[in-house]
Amino acid sequence: MHQDAFVYTGLFDGETRVECRIGEGRLGYVHVARGHITANGHALGPGDALKSGSGDIALSGGRSAEVIVFDLPEEASAE
Amino acid sequence: MKAATFSSTELRLARDRGHENHGWLDSWHTFSFADYYDPEHMGYGPLRVINEDRVQETSGFGTPSHRDMEIITSVLEGAIAHRDSIGTGSTITYGDVQRMSAGTGVRHSEYNAHNGETHFLQIWIEPKVLGIAPS
Numbered sequence: 001m002h003q004d005a006f007v008y009t010g011l012f013d014g015e016t017r018v019e020c021r022i023g024e025g026r027l028g029y030v031h032v033a034r035g036h037i038t039a040n041g042h043a044l045g046p047g048d049a050l051k052s053g054s055g056d057i058a059l060s061g062g063r064s065a066e067v068i069v070f071d072l073p074e075e076a077s078a079e
Numbered sequence: 080m081k082a083a084t085f086s087s088t089e090l091r092l093a094r095d096r097g098h099e100n101h102g103w104l105d106s107w108h109t110f111s112f113a114d115y116y117d118p119e120h121m122g123y124g125p126l127r128v129i130n131e132d133r134v135q136e137t138s139g140f141g142t143p144s145h146r147d148m149e150i151i152t153s154v155l156e157g158a159i160a161h162r163d164s165i166g167t168g169s170t171i172t173y174g175d176v177q178r179m180s181a182g183t184g185v186r187h188s189e190y191n192a193h194n195g196e197t198h199f200l201q202i203w204i205e206p207k208v209l210g211i212a213p214s
Contacts, residue, residue, distance in 0.1 A: 003205065009176065029123055033155055070123075073124060
């Protein structure tokens, strides 16, 4: 990947709770590919997404959920 | 639980996305893409495209040409036959994630290689360096 971007995918079903650290100068983004999950207190379904800014992302309460988490640089400028 | 330090939480709900149904292809666009243009939804940082596509049996994309884009394909259901101008050919099925760096330019095709509808996500991330070799 020719960008300071990290892309994680996860399957969530049941009690699993995951906290993704994002941090200063970064942008967090969650896209629900399928199923249902709670992200930062918001109930998300298939195709829904959440922008967390530099805030961490807490995922819990997955129901057959397939989730993609992006940890992106704030600046997108090309060199 | 520690206090939340962010104030920029924003939802992008599925039903609010751009939607185009071409028959052979049903596509939902999280961000502006093709005929869907919304200046409020141009991307997020270098994340430029999330398309949720459903392609009918025996259909697919010809050989679109891309430059300077990191392209990630994730198949949710079915299978896609991928061929490109740098000699990569593979079938991507459920659970597979493929990354392609278009760099100075790649022509590629994606065809449904499945008896039935294929459902996949295509994600584009702008690279930080332009003009790299395709891979």
